[in-house]
Amino acid sequence: MKARRRRLTLLPQVLLLPAVVLFLLFTVAPGGYAIYLSFMKQKAGGGLFGTDNPTTVFAGLENYRAAFGDAEFWHSIGRMLLVAVIGVPATIGFSTLFALCLDAKRARLVGFSRLAIFLPYAVPGVVATLLWGFMYLPATSPIGGNVVNYFGSHTVFFAVANVAVWGVLGFNMVVIYTSLRGLPRELFQAAELDGASELQIALRIKLPLLAPTLTLVTVFSLIGALQLFNEPTTLKPVTNAISSTWVPLMRVYTDAFVDNDIYRGAAASFLLIVLTVTATVAANMMLRLLARRSER
Amino acid sequence: MTMDEEGGNGLRTNLSRAATSLALLAATAALTACGSSSSPSGSGSGSAGGSTGGTHGKVTLSFVNWDGGMQSAVDQWNKENPDIQVQLSKPSGTGYTLYNKLITNNAAGTNPDVTEVEYQALPALIANKVVVPIDQYIGDISAGFDKSSLAQVQFEGKTYGVPQNVCPMVFFYRKDIFDSLGLKPPTTWDEYAADAATVHAKNPKQYIGNFSAVDSGWFAGLAQQAGANWWTTSGTTWNVAIDDAATQKVANYWSGLIDKGLVSPEPNWSPQWNTDMNNGTIIGWVSAQWAPNQFPSIAKDTSGKWVAAQLPAWTAGDPTVGIWGGETEAVTSNSKHPAEAAKFVKWLNGSAEGVKTLIQQVDVFPASLADQSQDALKTPPPFMSDQADYNTLIASAAKNARTFQVWGPNANVTFDAYSNDFAAALQNKTPLTAALTQMQQATVDDLKKRGFSVTG
Numbered sequence: 001m002k003a004r005r006r007r008l009t010l011l012p013q014v015l016l017l018p019a020v021v022l023f024l025l026f027t028v029a030p031g032g033y034a035i036y037l038s039f040m041k042q043k044a045g046g047g048l049f050g051t052d053n054p055t056t057v058f059a060g061l062e063n064y065r066a067a068f069g070d071a072e073f074w075h076s077i078g079r080m081l082l083v084a085v086i087g088v089p090a091t092i093g094f095s096t097l098f099a100l101c102l103d104a105k106r107a108r109l110v111g112f113s114r115l116a117i118f119l120p121y122a123v124p125g126v127v128a129t130l131l132w133g134f135m136y137l138p139a140t141s142p143i144g145g146n147v148v149n150y151f152g153s154h155t156v157f158f159a160v161a162n163v164a165v166w167g168v169l170g171f172n173m174v175v176i177y178t179s180l181r182g183l184p185r186e187l188f189q190a191a192e193l194d195g196a197s198e199l200q201i202a203l204r205i206k207l208p209l210l211a212p213t214l215t216l217v218t219v220f221s222l223i224g225a226l227q228l229f230n231e232p233t234t235l236k237p238v239t240n241a242i243s244s245t246w247v248p249l250m251r252v253y254t255d256a257f258v259d260n261d262i263y264r265g266a267a268a269s270f271l272l273i274v275l276t277v278t279a280t281v282a283a284n285m286m287l288r289l290l291a292r293r294s295e296r
Numbered sequence: 297m298t299m300d301e302e303g304g305n306g307l308r309t310n311l312s313r314a315a316t317s318l319a320l321l322a323a324t325a326a327l328t329a330c331g332s333s334s335s336p337s338g339s340g341s342g343s344a345g346g347s348t349g350g351t352h353g354k355v356t357l358s359f360v361n362w363d364g365g366m367q368s369a370v371d372q373w374n375k376e377n378p379d380i381q382v383q384l385s386k387p388s389g390t391g392y393t394l395y396n397k398l399i400t401n402n403a404a405g406t407n408p409d410v411t412e413v414e415y416q417a418l419p420a421l422i423a424n425k426v427v428v429p430i431d432q433y434i435g436d437i438s439a440g441f442d443k444s445s446l447a448q449v450q451f452e453g454k455t456y457g458v459p460q461n462v463c464p465m466v467f468f469y470r471k472d473i474f475d476s477l478g479l480k481p482p483t484t485w486d487e488y489a490a491d492a493a494t495v496h497a498k499n500p501k502q503y504i505g506n507f508s509a510v511d512s513g514w515f516a517g518l519a520q521q522a523g524a525n526w527w528t529t530s531g532t533t534w535n536v537a538i539d540d541a542a543t544q545k546v547a548n549y550w551s552g553l554i555d556k557g558l559v560s561p562e563p564n565w566s567p568q569w570n571t572d573m574n575n576g577t578i579i580g581w582v583s584a585q586w587a588p589n590q591f592p593s594i595a596k597d598t599s600g601k602w603v604a605a606q607l608p609a610w611t612a613g614d615p616t617v618g619i620w621g622g623e624t625e626a627v628t629s630n631s632k633h634p635a636e637a638a639k640f641v642k643w644l645n646g647s648a649e650g651v652k653t654l655i656q657q658v659d660v661f662p663a664s665l666a667d668q669s670q671d672a673l674k675t676p677p678p679f680m681s682d683q684a685d686y687n688t689l690i691a692s693a694a695k696n697a698r699t700f701q702v703w704g705p706n707a708n709v710t711f712d713a714y715s716n717d718f719a720a721a722l723q724n725k726t727p728l729t730a731a732l733t734q735m736q737q738a739t740v741d742d743l744k745k746r747g748f749s750v751t752g
Contacts (some may be wrong), residue, residue, distance in 0.1 A: 044747040048452050048532050049423040049705050139571035153723060238566035240509050240719035244712055257396045259709045259742065260424065 038267035039064050064265035072245050073268065077275075079157070084225035087161035091221050092214060094165070095172035100202045102173075103180045104295065107245040116270040118170035125167055125230035132163045133238050151239040160242075163231045168224065172217050180206060215290050219283040226276050229253070248272050353461055355636050357382045357448035358408035361625075362390045365657035366590065369644060372653055380636045382410075392417070392708055399424045402630065409631035410641060414459065414623045414702045415448040416513060416711075422456060423705035427626040429454035440646060443698055445663040449624050451702070457624030458645040459663035460654065463585040464607075464693035465517045465617045470579040471603040473502075481605035485549060488608045492558040496578065505580045506560040506569065507550050512714035513620050514564075515586065519543040520618030520698050522610060527704040534704065534743055536752035538736040540727070545610075547728035554722065561722040570594050582607065584620035585690050588677035589659040600682045604689055615696040622663075661690045668694070706742045713738035 041059035046048025067073050098117055102110050120128065134140045136150035136159055150159045183206065191201050229249040236242045244258060245251040252272065256265025327640055359370065359382050362722070370384045387394040395417045399591060401407050402424060421427045431454060440444055445459040469481050482488035492504040508514060524542040528535045537543075546621065553559045560578060562568050572578040574595040581587065581602075590600065607617045625644060627637040646648040651667040654660040659677040663667055668691060676686035683689075704710060717731035717738075736752070743750045 009687055042746060044423075046532070048529060048534075049419060050746065050748055051423060054425075134567055137568040137571075138567065139568045139575075139577075237510060237563065238568065240561060240563065240723040243716040243719060245716065254712065257400065258392065258712050259706075260396065260399055260420070261742075261745075262400075 004238075016025070026032060034266045035270055037263050038270050041205065041263050042261075059263065061263045064271065066264055067268045067271055073248070073251060073271075076245050076251045080225065080228050083161045083164070083220065083228055083247070086157055087164050088218065088221045088225055089170055090161065090165045091172055092218055094174055095169050095217070096207075096210070096214065098169070098173045099176035099180055099279065100206060100237045102177055103179050103206070104198055104202070108200070114174070116291075120166050121168060121170040123167065126234050128167050129163050129231045129234035132166070133235055138239060151241040153241060155239040160231050161227075163235075164225075168221070172221070175217055176210065176213055179210060183209050211290065215287050219280075219287060223276070223280060223289050226272075226279065343441050350452070353378050354378070355633050357410060357631075357633060357637050357640060359384050359410040359625075359640075360387050360394065360408045360413040362386050362394070363412070363658045365659070368621055368657040368704070369650060369653040372649070373640060373643060374519065375498050377640075377745050380633075380640065384628055392550050392711065394422060395708065398426050398628070402426045402628070405630050407628040407630040409633060410625055410627055410635040412623050413626045414513075414621060415459075415619075415699075416707050418449065418456060418624065418626065419451070419703050419705045420708050421626065422451065425629055427456050428629045428631075428634060429456055430634065430638040430641070431455045433635045434458065434646075436644045437642075437646060440664050440666060441717075442663075442665060444697060447702070448622065448699070457626040458641050459622070459624050460645040461585070461622050461660045462663050462694040462697060463619050463661070464690060464697040465521070465582065465584045465620050465622040466587075466604045466605050466689065466693055468581040468587055468602045468604050469504075470576060470598070470601055472601050473576055473579045481603075482608045485608045485610055489549075489553060489558070492553055493556070496558050501577060503560045503572075503578050503580075504558070505582055506564070506572075506578055507554055507722065508564040508569075510563040510565065510715055511620075511717035512711035514582070515546070515718070516700070517618030517620040517712060518546050518582070520700060521607065521616055522546050523698075526700050526710070527707075528701045533749040533751060536704065536736060536740050536743065536750065538739060539732040544729050545734060551728045554728075555725070562720075565594075574598060585661050585693075586621055586659065588679040588686070591679045591696070599679055602680070603678065603683055604686060606689065606693065616694070617693050617696055619697050619699050661687060661694060704739065704743070705748070706739060706746070707733050708737060709742040710739045 039059055039061075040056050041062065043055045043057050045054040046052035101107060102114055107113075123131075135143050136145050138146040141150075149155060187205060187209075188201055191205055196204070227249060228247045232242050232246045233250055233253075236244065236246070244254045248268070249272070252265050252269045254265075254269055256262045298436060354708050357380060357492075361384060367384055374381050383451060387397070389397070391414065394411070395413070398407055398411060400419065407426065411427075413427070418427070434455065437455065438450075441459055445462060449457040449459055450457055467481060474481065477495060479491050479494060482491050488504065495502050495504045519526065519542060522542040522545055524537070524540055526536065526538045526540075526543070528537070550559070554561055560572070562572070569578070570593075573581070574597055585603075592599070595602075606615070609615070625641040627634050627641060631637050644654070645662075646664050648670070650668060651660070651662045651664055652670060652672050655662065655667075655672040656675075661673070662670070673687040673691075674684075676683055678684045712737045714731075717734040718728060720726070721728050721731040740750055740752055
């Protein structure tokens with residue numbers, strides 16, 4: 001009896017072990033190492049190339065000051081936010097619209113449409129961006145690239161956001177659609193009996209009931225936007241409009257692996273993590289607040 | 297990254313996503329830069345498996361190189377050296393994608409034994425201790441190469457590689473279209489500007505060329521021709537002069553053409569550029585010796601239509617040109633068999649047999665002086681089959697090639713600054729000279745930050 005109870009109390013720990021070990025090995029340890037690196041710097045040694053006894057020395061807050069004081073770092077955050085401001089509402093708006101359409105009573109070919117809208121999500125981001133790159137460039141564009149400059153100083157934000165939205169629209173649509181299907185049908189039937197049109201049902205009944213889902217999807221989209229990297233990186237070689245520090249993650253990559261300053265890259269990425277944590281906590285608080293209000 | 301994802305905790309997955317991003321970036325580079333095989337280059341010095349210390353055991357060397365046709369040279373070597381077998385692999389990305397990977401992997405000890413290095417990147421690899429001197433294995437090579445080639449691989453009395461080729465800049469033009477416009481290839485930059493205006497006036501959609509913000513080596517070559525010396529050294533002090541008068545002259549010249557809309561501001565190597573080069577929208581290319589090797593993938597339908605001419609000069613009759621590209625093979629500090637690796641490098645770039653294969657299979661113009669008169673050079677590269685004296689032109693350009701005294705140990709930072717600042721100048725229609733100032737600043741700041749002694 002006693003033995004069995006002890007075995008029972010050990011079981012959760014045993015089951016947790018693999019996850020904890022992996023988490024420590026591949027998240028905590030590299031994270032800690034990155035934080036350590038962010039406080040160090042390389043000091044050239046003697047000789048023309050500094051190869052005689054180069055040292056790694058403590059840098060204090062130098063790397064953080066450099067990232068913080070660099071206007072380009074804040075510009076990159078600004079550009080990322082601009083893409084997010086375009087991309088997030090578009091993603092949520094269109095995926096909600098498509099989900100409501102598919103859920104409508106008169107909808108036909110629902111299975112096929114759902115798959116067709118979802119399919120771009122299965123295309124890797126890099127491939128999708130290459131594809132869109134061809135579509136944007138005047139010489140190869142089937143969508144009027146010789147009339148519209150998709151890589152203008154302003155249009156480039158829409159061009160990048162469009163690729164991202166195209167890729168994730170389907171996924172968000174499925175989340176919203178699933179949540180819609182989970183809503184009690186009798187509510188819609190009651191509304192229909194009361195003479196509500198399909199549009200009225202969608203706008204006045206379905207949409208308010210979807211609020212928690214929409215908030216959740218918005219938070220995830222915002223977090224995704226903070227990690228914008230593939231699309232601008234893949235488009236960079238084909239246009240003058242995108243620099244190697246266009247968004248924060250590109251900046252981190254350039255610091256660490258182009259300019260070979262892994263220390264400054266570590267500091268910039270740690271700063272970025274702090275910003276992401278802050279944004280996520282803020283968004284979560286908002287989410288909880290909204291949930292509480294809807295309970296009332 | 298994408299805008300969504302499957303939920304879970306955003307923080308927790310942050311690091312793993314960053315890692316995924318980097319992996320994907322490597323894939324991007326492979327797709328955009330060369331489309332080569334994705335076999336990892338840093339698969340360890342394959343040597344470890346072979347010999348365990350014995351002097352007459354079989355040694356296997358890993359070799360990273362992205363040149364088309366290199367396999368033939370490796371096959372030849374392997375046939376004759378059963379005890380030193382070389383395994384060639386293509387890197388997942390070319391140029392700086394490879395060098396940055398070499399620098400990162402150096403700490404992990406997983407670099408290949410031998411790697412291709414373009415001259416401008418060698419100092420950075422030396423500064424990061426990625427490559428080692430090979431004098432003790434190859435002896436004195438100074439008799440076989442001219443001073444400017446040796447200056448690319450010898451520093452502070454140590455030799456870090458055997459120079460493979462010389463890549464003087466030359467001007468390629470569509471002879472058929474130039475003929476129909478009644479134009480001759482320009483001999484001076486003034487004539488180039490005048491021709492640019494003529495071409496564009498006759499057909500507003502047509503350009504004599506483009507100004508590429510992605511090819512810093514290209515702009516550096518043009519600056520070399522004008523007399524620039526971006527990096528010089530005195531003792532162990534670096535002097536940086538990227539915004540010197542000669543380079544400003546070049547920048548101002550191109551600014552003028554860009555402002556008037558006479559050259560296209562599109563970057564090289566993009567699908568746009570390939571299409572324009574292939575369909576006669578762009579009818580000239582200020583390029584270098586290796587262009588015929590690249591043409592088939594750029595403008596496949598135009599074989600035989602391009603002709604190479606001497607690069608336009610700043611003063612009529614001045615034969616000075618800059619270089620764009622050129623490479624050596626270097627032995628890495630991770631290699632467990634540096635002696636064997638150095639032997640292979642010397643054979644590849646410094647023996648009549650190795651060089652002959654390079655000329656025939658990789659379209660190389662050799663740096664090795666004795667081999668510059670090889671019979672194999674009498675045949676032009678396949679894409680230039682109508683220009684029988686192609687290599688004669690290259691040989692005379694090579695004699696008059698001028699390069700910087702030395703490439704900086706942080707040329708990677710300079711080149712990244714070029715691609716950002718020049719692209720921004722083209723995008724925002726601001727003067728290129730302002731971009732030069734930013735390049736200078738970025739380079740000096742970086743050297744200082746790293747603790748080098750710097751002036752300029």
